[in-house]
Amino acid sequence: xxxxxQHELVPEHTVLEEEALEDVLEExxxxxxxxxxxxxxxxxxxxxxxxxxVIKIVRDSRTTDQSIVYRLVVE
Amino acid sequence: MxxxxxxxxxDTIAVVEDTDLPRRLKDEVYETxxxxxxxxxxxxxxxxxxxxxxxxxxxxxxxxxVGTVSAQSIGEPGTxxxxxxxxxxxxxxxxxxxxxxxxxxxxDARKTPDTPMMTVYLEDEYxxxxxxxxxxxxxxxxxxxxxLGDVSTNVADMRVQISLNExxxxxxxxxxxxxxxxxxxxLGVKTVQQGTQIEFGPEEPSYRDLLQLVExxxxxxxxxIEEVSRVVIRREELxxxxxxxxxxxxxxxxxDVLEIEGVxxxxxxxxxxxxxxxxxxxxxxxxxxxEETNNTLAEQGLDDVNVRHLMLVADMMTNRGEIESxxxxxxxxxxxxxxxxxAFEVTVNHLLNAAIHxxxxxxxxxxxxxxxxxxxxxxxxxxxxxxxxxxxGSGQAD
Numbered sequence: 001x002x003x004x005x006q007h008e009l010v011p012e013h014t015v016l017e018e019e020a021l022e023d024v025l026e027e028x029x030x031x032x033x034x035x036x037x038x039x040x041x042x043x044x045x046x047x048x049x050x051x052x053x054v055i056k057i058v059r060d061s062r063t064t065d066q067s068i069v070y071r072l073v074v075e
Numbered sequence: 076m077x078x079x080x081x082x083x084x085x086d087t088i089a090v091v092e093d094t095d096l097p098r099r100l101k102d103e104v105y106e107t108x109x110x111x112x113x114x115x116x117x118x119x120x121x122x123x124x125x126x127x128x129x130x131x132x133x134x135x136x137x138x139x140x141v142g143t144v145s146a147q148s149i150g151e152p153g154t155x156x157x158x159x160x161x162x163x164x165x166x167x168x169x170x171x172x173x174x175x176x177x178x179x180x181x182x183d184a185r186k187t188p189d190t191p192m193m194t195v196y197l198e199d200e201y202x203x204x205x206x207x208x209x210x211x212x213x214x215x216x217x218x219x220x221x222x223l224g225d226v227s228t229n230v231a232d233m234r235v236q237i238s239l240n241e242x243x244x245x246x247x248x249x250x251x252x253x254x255x256x257x258x259x260x261x262l263g264v265k266t267v268q269q270g271t272q273i274e275f276g277p278e279e280p281s282y283r284d285l286l287q288l289v290e291x292x293x294x295x296x297x298x299x300i301e302e303v304s305r306v307v308i309r310r311e312e313l314x315x316x317x318x319x320x321x322x323x324x325x326x327x328x329x330x331d332v333l334e335i336e337g338v339x340x341x342x343x344x345x346x347x348x349x350x351x352x353x354x355x356x357x358x359x360x361x362x363x364x365x366e367e368t369n370n371t372l373a374e375q376g377l378d379d380v381n382v383r384h385l386m387l388v389a390d391m392m393t394n395r396g397e398i399e400s401x402x403x404x405x406x407x408x409x410x411x412x413x414x415x416x417x418a419f420e421v422t423v424n425h426l427l428n429a430a431i432h433x434x435x436x437x438x439x440x441x442x443x444x445x446x447x448x449x450x451x452x453x454x455x456x457x458x459x460x461x462x463x464x465x466x467x468g469s470g471q472a473d
Contacts, residue, residue, distance in 0.1 A: 002333045002340045002354075009344065009351065009359035037396035044356030057358055062365070062382050065098030071357075074396060 004043045011059040013044050016070065021054050024070060038071035049073050081105035083119075090120040094127040140441070140453050142391075145384035149368075152377040153178060169307055169323050171346070177371045181364060184392065184400035186349055191302075193332060193345040195322035201337035202319040208308055211337040213247045215324060216306040218298040223247070223254065224271070228289055233280040235288055239271040249298050261295050262288060302328040330354045348398060357393050364389040364398075412436050414443035 004010055016024070025032060032054060040051055049055060053073045061067035083091075083105055091104050104123055108114050114122070135141055157174035172180065172189040180188055195215065201207045220226060224239035239251055255268040258275065266275040277284035305325040310318050324332075329350040333340045345351065346367060352360035368385045372378055391406055392399055399405035403420045410416050413429040413436050428434075438444055441451045450456040 004355055006341045007355055007359065008341055009362045010355050011358050011362075013356075013358070036390075036394045038357055039396040042356040042396065043354060044358055059358070059362075062386065063097075063099075071396070 010044050011057050013046055013049075014056050014058075015046055015049050016054040016056040020056075021070075024054075032072055035070050035072045037074045040073055040075050045073065051075065081109045083108050084116075086116045087114075087119040090116060091123045094123050096123075096127055096130055100126060100130060136454075138452075138454050138457050141387060145387045148380055148384045149388070152372060152380055155377060156372075156375050169305075169325055173371065174375055178368065181348065181368055181371070182388065182392075182401045184348065184398045184405065188347050190325070191327040191345065191347050193303075193322075193324045193327045193329060194343065195306075195324060195332060196339040196342040197320055197322070197337055198339045199337075202339070203317075205308075205320065207337065208320040208322070209246075210248065211335060212306045212308055212322060213298060214335050214337075215303050215322065215332060216299045217296045217301050217303055217326075218247055218249070220254075220292055220295060220297065223249070223297065226289065226292065228285060230282070230285070232276070233282075233285055234274050234276040235285065235292065237273040237292075239273065241271055244271070247298060254297055257295060257297055258292065262291055264288065300326075300328045300331050302326045303332075352398050357396050357398075360398055361389045361393040364392060410440070412438070412440050412443045414438075414446050415440050418442045418446060 005013070021032070028034075035054065038045060038055055040049075045055065051073050055071045055073060057069045057071060059067050059069065081102075087108060088105075091101055091108075094101070096104070104126055108119055108122065153175065156178060158176075169192055170190055171177075171192060176189065195211070196202070197208060197211060201211055220237065223243055224237055227236050227238075228234075229236055237254075239254060244251060244254075251268055251271050251273065255266045255273050258264070258273065259266050262275070264275045264277070266273055268274075275288070277288060303324045303326040307323045309321050309323060311321045312318050327345040327347055327350060329343075329345040329347065330353065332338055332343060332345075333354065344363070348360050348363050348367065351363045365382065365385050368388065369378070369380075369382060372380050372385075388401070392401065399409070401407065407419045408416060413425060413434050417425040417429075429436075436443055438447065438449065439452070441453060444451045
């Protein structure tokens, strides 16, 4: 199998710890279900990710240096 | 202290880092300061502060209708895009859909683009040696029987005779035995192979069956990927000054190509956002949507569209973890409000279905409030002002 994470279109995906998640949700004042979603079978998902986990994605942004976004694992 | 790649002193770094600017703007400030040698700390501070003020000024305000602004900002240049697809020789004489049709195809999230193509980068020696690069080409480009030799039908004996070309076989790295095997497997016939000659025929002598076999024979892919009809090999100069071979393909099979030996699976791309989504995930698909829309506009000289608008479109299209189109079947069709959906397309169907299911409209969005004539919840419309109001508890005026 091809290592998807090596592709230049794929940013870094990591599973967010529960404590860190609390801070994020508090900062944005939202529920975890308000976050953008990522499918359980997404090829770029880390192996250990489970449904309900939140994935932290660090993109090389076109407008700032790096942008950090979060996606909730669904289905 | 942050490390800075520019030749400025520590105090300057301190004042610039102290601002609320994003990394890129900070770097640009350093660059400017560096160019104006001998700027004092006060001057640096003044400059940084000025940039910061301007930056904060240009950020979107809360309750700004960013979606509407994006729609206008993409829509207006959209009127200047070419309407019809000329078979345009883009990179390496491959026809690619351009202009408005391509943009529509992208935001509609069509399952397959009109002209699928891939850009295949190669690894190591495959990228530098022409023979090696050709090996990869033969593993990608679909090879049919007519490329390998001549086919003739012997009506008297009810046989199909194939005379393979020795040189072509060698060049495309396939043997006559393999060809015969593939024919047996796909047509279900017994073949007689002698050297480069292959012969076979229908079980029962039948003229129709014979012609049928020839027809089917022409469609068999002997080597390569069925979807890829043509591969163009091009030598391209890298930024480092060295050259490498890059392959452009007509037709795409992204997943299959990534597995082929010699293909650089970290750079190879295709123009089908669904294939990217399937193989690389939703984040890569988002990236591809931005890249493709941006390139489509740039190709027509409309690259002054701010990339933030395209990013917003891509964010919306990938928000649910899968690619959704913009329109009735996608984002607009999944809106909560009945009135907002009805206002977009197929009004009667939406209203009818809503009535049947007893849907309730909370009147939270913009469209539905415009319809019923209430102020919309955007900009100043979201702010309630009161004068001389009373506190609910005491009933006394403040």
